[in-house]
Amino acid sequence: xxKSLTVAVLVxxxxxxxxxxxxxxxxxxxxxDSFAGSVSEETFADFxxxxxxxxxxxxxxxxxxxxxxxxxxxxxxxxxxMFGVDDTFLSRAIDEEIxxxxxxxxxxxxxEQFVPDxxxxxxxxxxxxxxxxxxxxxxxxxxxxxxxxxxxRDPALAGVLTVEHPATSSPGLAFLLAxxxxxxxxxxxxxxxxxxxxxxxxxxxxxxxxxxxxxxYGGDSxxxxxxxxxxxxxxxxxxxxxxxxxxxxxxxxxYRQVEYAGVLAGSDYPQAAGELIDFMLSVEFQETxxxxxxxxPVNGGAQLPPEFVEHTTIPADPARLDPATIAxxxxxxxxxxxxxxxx
Amino acid sequence: xxPIRWGHVLVAAVPVLFxxxxxxxxxxxxxxxxxxxxxxxxxxxxxRLFHIxxxxxxxxxLSTVLTMVAAAPMTWAVSQFEFRGRKLATALVTVPFxxxxxxxxxxxxxxxxxxxxGAILVAHIFFxxxxxxxxxxxxxSRLDPDLHDAGRVLGASEWKVFRTITLPLLRxxxxxxxxxVFLFTFTSxxxxxxxxxxxxxxxxxxxxxQAVTLFDLPLAAALAVVQLVGVTATLYAYSRYQERxxxxxxxxxxxxxxxxxxxxxxxxxxxxxxTLIALAIPVVVMVARSLRGVAYAGLFRDDxxxxxxxxxxxxxxxxxxxxxxxxxxxxVMASSVITGGGGAMSRWFDLTLMLPLGTSAVTxxxxxxxxxxxxxxxxxxxxxxxxxxxxxxxxxxxxSTVPTLRSIPAETREAARVLGASxxxxxxxIDLPIVARAALVGAAFAFVISLGEFGAxxxxxxxxxxxxxxxxxxxxxxxxxxxxxxxxxxxxxLAGMTAVIxxxxxxxxxxxxxxx
Numbered sequence: 001x002x003k004s005l006t007v008a009v010l011v012x013x014x015x016x017x018x019x020x021x022x023x024x025x026x027x028x029x030x031x032x033d034s035f036a037g038s039v040s041e042e043t044f045a046d047f048x049x050x051x052x053x054x055x056x057x058x059x060x061x062x063x064x065x066x067x068x069x070x071x072x073x074x075x076x077x078x079x080x081x082m083f084g085v086d087d088t089f090l091s092r093a094i095d096e097e098i099x100x101x102x103x104x105x106x107x108x109x110x111x112e113q114f115v116p117d118x119x120x121x122x123x124x125x126x127x128x129x130x131x132x133x134x135x136x137x138x139x140x141x142x143x144x145x146x147x148x149x150x151x152x153r154d155p156a157l158a159g160v161l162t163v164e165h166p167a168t169s170s171p172g173l174a175f176l177l178a179x180x181x182x183x184x185x186x187x188x189x190x191x192x193x194x195x196x197x198x199x200x201x202x203x204x205x206x207x208x209x210x211x212x213x214x215x216x217y218g219g220d221s222x223x224x225x226x227x228x229x230x231x232x233x234x235x236x237x238x239x240x241x242x243x244x245x246x247x248x249x250x251x252x253x254x255y256r257q258v259e260y261a262g263v264l265a266g267s268d269y270p271q272a273a274g275e276l277i278d279f280m281l282s283v284e285f286q287e288t289x290x291x292x293x294x295x296x297p298v299n300g301g302a303q304l305p306p307e308f309v310e311h312t313t314i315p316a317d318p319a320r321l322d323p324a325t326i327a328x329x330x331x332x333x334x335x336x337x338x339x340x341x342x343x
Numbered sequence: 344x345x346p347i348r349w350g351h352v353l354v355a356a357v358p359v360l361f362x363x364x365x366x367x368x369x370x371x372x373x374x375x376x377x378x379x380x381x382x383x384x385x386x387x388x389x390x391r392l393f394h395i396x397x398x399x400x401x402x403x404x405l406s407t408v409l410t411m412v413a414a415a416p417m418t419w420a421v422s423q424f425e426f427r428g429r430k431l432a433t434a435l436v437t438v439p440f441x442x443x444x445x446x447x448x449x450x451x452x453x454x455x456x457x458x459x460x461g462a463i464l465v466a467h468i469f470f471x472x473x474x475x476x477x478x479x480x481x482x483x484s485r486l487d488p489d490l491h492d493a494g495r496v497l498g499a500s501e502w503k504v505f506r507t508i509t510l511p512l513l514r515x516x517x518x519x520x521x522x523x524v525f526l527f528t529f530t531s532x533x534x535x536x537x538x539x540x541x542x543x544x545x546x547x548x549x550x551x552x553q554a555v556t557l558f559d560l561p562l563a564a565a566l567a568v569v570q571l572v573g574v575t576a577t578l579y580a581y582s583r584y585q586e587r588x589x590x591x592x593x594x595x596x597x598x599x600x601x602x603x604x605x606x607x608x609x610x611x612x613x614x615x616x617x618t619l620i621a622l623a624i625p626v627v628v629m630v631a632r633s634l635r636g637v638a639y640a641g642l643f644r645d646d647x648x649x650x651x652x653x654x655x656x657x658x659x660x661x662x663x664x665x666x667x668x669x670x671x672x673x674x675v676m677a678s679s680v681i682t683g684g685g686g687a688m689s690r691w692f693d694l695t696l697m698l699p700l701g702t703s704a705v706t707x708x709x710x711x712x713x714x715x716x717x718x719x720x721x722x723x724x725x726x727x728x729x730x731x732x733x734x735x736x737x738x739x740x741x742x743s744t745v746p747t748l749r750s751i752p753a754e755t756r757e758a759a760r761v762l763g764a765s766x767x768x769x770x771x772x773i774d775l776p777i778v779a780r781a782a783l784v785g786a787a788f789a790f791v792i793s794l795g796e797f798g799a800x801x802x803x804x805x806x807x808x809x810x811x812x813x814x815x816x817x818x819x820x821x822x823x824x825x826x827x828x829x830x831x832x833x834x835x836x837l838a839g840m841t842a843v844i845x846x847x848x849x850x851x852x853x854x855x856x857x858x859x
Contacts, residue, residue, distance in 0.1 A: 034817070036807045037649060037817045056806075058805065058807070059804070059805055061804075065555050068554065068558070072712045076716045078804050167556060168552070168556070204541075212449055212453060213452075233826075234823050234824070238824055239637060239828055240636060342542065
């Protein structure tokens with residue numbers, strides 16, 4: 001009995017010792033599948049070299065599923081750092097108290113539009129959800145590419161647009177938010193009812209919209225809701241090398257999504273976790289962001305690769321809504337949208 | 344008092360602990376957590392939920408019946424006759440079962456089949472036809488042909504023999520296959536989402552929506568309970584049915600199938616070729632689209648973003664081997680418990696083993712998060728993936744071994760015991776050789792389930808290991824003509840591998856199954 005007690009005390013002491021250690025062997029980084037899936041050995045090699053700390057990736061499904069998993073495990077967190085929560089899920093993550101504060105010294109290099117009014121999360125990248133169009137279809141049809149959302153009320157354009165359902169797709173929800181930003185609570189549903197009358201297509205997810213309905217892939221819609229980074233991706237991931245993207249970005253109706261990282265409450269190594277977030281905000285890491293995850297770096301010092309300079313435009317005035325407003329109204333907006341579109 | 348047989352206790356304890364710790368415990372933890380916060384008073388959502396529940400039920404019943412009917416000609420042909428290419432045909436039928444929903448969905452959409460209940464039903468038949476052909480075919484091929492011949496000699500028509508002799512004898516397998524197809528379609532997710540348009544949602548889709556998108560865990564848990572009640576009721580009815588209709592009937596070795604002659608030759612040809620052509624339509628679309636550019640060569644290149652896609656094959660095979668070993672071991676032990684016990688206990692155990700097939704993936708995934716952090720943190724471990732695959736695969740092993748074990752006449756075992764054989768020797772020399780063949784059918788299913796599995800594991804926090812379905816989805820979730828073609832090329836390889844592996848497993852022979 002006494003012996004086992006001694007062992008227990010020793011184990012407890014050892015456990016406490018481990019908790020206080022400043023540098024762990026490795027940190028666990030939890031991210032949504034699209035980020036986790038593109039992490040290679042090189043991604044965090046420099047961080048490991050500089051600090052001696054390895055990075056272990058945990059893939060946690062889509063962003064919503066990830067936030068849920070973090071909330072369900074907050075007493076015994078799955079990871080030290082979570083990356084990939086965006087404005088649409090930020091309020092929920094903050095309400096669940098899954099993060100502890102961290103203020104990165106590099107925030108000074110970040111445009112203030114990206115910096116949230118809380119220390120709980122740090123912005124890492126942004127992406128604009130925009131309508132993409134098929135250049136050759138518009139050229140052959142002799143039609144002008146729309147420059148304002150209002151032009152989509154014309155059945156000739158609404159009928160050739162495909163959007164994603166806001167309840168099942170993140171770009172779908174972003175585009176819905178863009179229309180609310182543009183027309184306000186009083187006018188957005190009327191816009192959608194015009195789109196419906198014009199014959200807009202609605203599909204459940206991005207890959208159906210892009211690979212089944214978009215005209216470059218054999219579909220019937222020369223316009224689909226996608227990302228501002230999709231045309232550069234068309235060039236980078238082309239079957240045969242091409243000089244010009246076959247698709248372009250409609251600059252109206254864009255919505256800006258910012259993705260954040262945060263230190264998870266209950267992490268044994270909050271300080272090291274903060275260092276990992278600082279690394280992700282460094283110019284060195286930020287410059288790898290465009291061609292790896294097809295999003296844009298928030299650090300103003302990071303140079304964009306040539307593909308992103310030549311083949312896309314960063315919309316001048318994208319829509320953005322406050323996370324608290326989104327959290328408060330999202331369910332109602334989706335319900336109202338469903339009422340108009342499926343009623 | 345009878346002495347405790349420790350061997351029996353161990354054989355029973357392993358599957359009970361496995362299913363208890365990796366399924367029931369996480370399930371109960373997540374449901375109690377969700378329901379503890381449930382506020383009664385749904386303010387008007389009841390009508391919508393009732394609508395969803397009703398759709399879930401009727402589409403599953405209809406899908407099951409249609410799958411049975413569609414599978415019948417093929418099942419008859421491959422189980423009753425020997426012909427060139429029979430094993431290949433059986434292997435090819437299994438291919439749709441592993442194809443990722445996104446890929447098949449895209450093929451259906453390209454064919455213009457979307458936004459309708461019809462498209463959902465056709466897709467459900469496409470995915471599940473293999474379950475019927477293999478499960479029912481395994482029993483049918485071993486029915487004693489003397490019964491059939493006796494009926495014919497006594498003047499009954501072919502149809503009358505089928506209706507009054509063959510069909511009743513096939514009931515256990517038909518019920519087993521129906522139960523599995525029903526559970527798969529009752530919990531259908533991707534097919535309903537992609538092909539159904541938005542008028543249709545199953546409980547599974549709604550659970551995902553409530554839990555993940557709307558963060559309403561309590562309502563999601565309540566829906567998961569409704570789903571579980573539906574699934575349990577179905578399984579209970581099924582197991583009662585099985586008990587009443589278990590026939591201990593002489594089975595034969597399956598080697599001596601006749602070659603079809605005359606009219607049968609034409610019917611067999613039409614059944615096999617017709618079924619394969621119908622199943623091939625979406626696959627042909629997939630293959631055609633994979634041939635653009637240098638898709639196959641691209642799979643071997645080191646992609647700047649996802650690594651070399653071809654590496655995912657190794658990951659998939661590793662998980663599939665581990666998952667099928669677990670599934671066969673646990674499944675065979677469980678089957679011997681189910682058939683050895685009898686009574687209510689073994690009925691409920693059997694039913695519990697089937698539950699993972701009918702439990703929503705979100706519920707299980709979140710259950711793992713809540714329950715498996717202590718004492719050993721398994722939550723993001725490598726092992727959780729093959730374990731999750733095995734949970735889905737065990738029912739297949741059990742469903743293919745239980746009917747076979749039940750069909751061993753008690754007298755055979757008793758005779759052996761009287762002659763002085765120990766219980767373990769009886770099992771080894773009588774049950775095992777018979778069960779091995781059936782377990783192999785289950786193993787083939789376990790392997791391909793693991794190979795094609797995406798749904799259940801996408802809600803589990805896991806190490807960053809890309810299996811083939813995961814890689815296909817990754818490639819499909821970024822723009823670019825090469826991404827698209829490579830995703831489809833990888834799907835074609837997955838289909839080809841499935842056919843080859845199933846063919847190989849089918850060819851393995853485990854001793855000679857005696858006639859008795």
